Amino acid sequence: MNLLIYKTLEELNQDLADYVIKIAEMSIEENDRFNFVLTGGSSPKALYHFLATEGQHRIDWEKVYFFFGDERNVPANDDNYNGLMAKKTILDPLGIKEDHIFYVNTTLAPEKAAIEYKKAIDKHFNGEDVIFDLILLGMGDDAHTASIFPHTTLVKDEEVNVASVYVEKLNTYRISFTAPLINKADNVAFLVFGENKAEALKHVIGDTEKNVDLFPSQLIDPIDGKLTWFVDDKAVSLLDS
Numbered sequence: 043m044n045l046l047i048y049k050t051l052e053e054l055n056q057d058l059a060d061y062v063i064k065i066a067e068m069s070i071e072e073n074d075r076f077n078f079v080l081t082g083g084s085s086p087k088a089l090y091h092f093l094a095t096e097g098q099h100r101i102d103w104e105k106v107y108f109f110f111g112d113e114r115n116v117p118a119n120d121d122n123y124n125g126l127m128a129k130k131t132i133l134d135p136l137g138i139k140e141d142h143i144f145y146v147n148t149t150l151a152p153e154k155a156a157i158e159y160k161k162a163i164d165k166h167f168n169g170e171d172v173i174f175d176l177i178l179l180g181m182g183d184d185a186h187t188a189s190i191f192p193h194t195t196l197v198k199d200e201e202v203n204v205a206s207v208y209v210e211k212l213n214t215y216r217i218s219f220t221a222p223l224i225n226k227a228d229n230v231a232f233l234v235f236g237e238n239k240a241e242a243l244k245h246v247i248g249d250t251e252k253n254v255d256l257f258p259s260q261l262i263d264p265i266d267g268k269l270t271w272f273v274d275d276k277a278v279s280l281l282d283s
């Protein structure tokens with residue numbers, strides 16, 4: 043595991059954008075495409091803007107396929123829909139074609155939406171093992187990642203899959219990659235900043251004994267891939283040095 047700590051969000055986003063572009067270049071050179079899984083929430087907005095502006099001419103964006111590690115069970119025009127945030131911040135600004143974007147269809151019931159999403163992913167990988175080039179992840183202040191929330195069925199889900207999950211504390215359903223699917227990726231990067239994440243990060247990175255039911259981000263441990271944490275100094279302020 044590689045832990046990169048930044049003093050400013052600008053430096054963090056600049057470095058993370060460079061990292062995304064480097065992996066994209068390598069994937070395109072090797073396979074003529076880059077399978078890129080986006081994270082939702084609000085933390086990645088600046089990164090996506092950065093990629094869509096400074097990164098605009100650095101790679102061939104027509105060779106990039108975009109996926110979502112999780113989605114909220116809301117309509118596609120709802121501000122909480124992760125796909126809409128990505129559409130506004132990176133996909134539309136880069137003019138990404140619809141057939142290169144894998145949105146979660148939330149007009150379907152959550153369970154069906156998850157099944158259809160996995161089917162679409164499998165079809166894209168055309169019988170090959172589903173191994174993403176890069177999965178970006180965020181982490182909530184309760185240590186959830188993607189939509190693997192504490193004390194939910196997803197914490198114990200051992201299938202390489204996309205699943206629907208009822209999140210009691212939010213009284214809502216989510217659709218999410220399972221940890222085993224995430225852990226197959228070639229590269230996984232967490233983007234975590236702010237004081238409100240410090241307590242969770244202390245446990246997720248610092249605890250020698252895991253408690254994944256309470257801190258689901260501890261489930262992320264790529265089998266053969268690389269895990270990198272891009273964090274700011276506020277988020278690591280409670281970690282023992």
Ligand SMILES: O=C1O[C@H](COP(=O)(O)O)[C@@H](O)[C@H](O)[C@H]1O
Pocket residue numbers: 081082083084085086112113114124179180181182183186187188189233
């Ligand atoms: O609900 C969600 O939260 C996490 C964390 O979001 P952040 O803005 O606090 O980083 C995010 O990774 C996930 O995609 C999203 O659906």
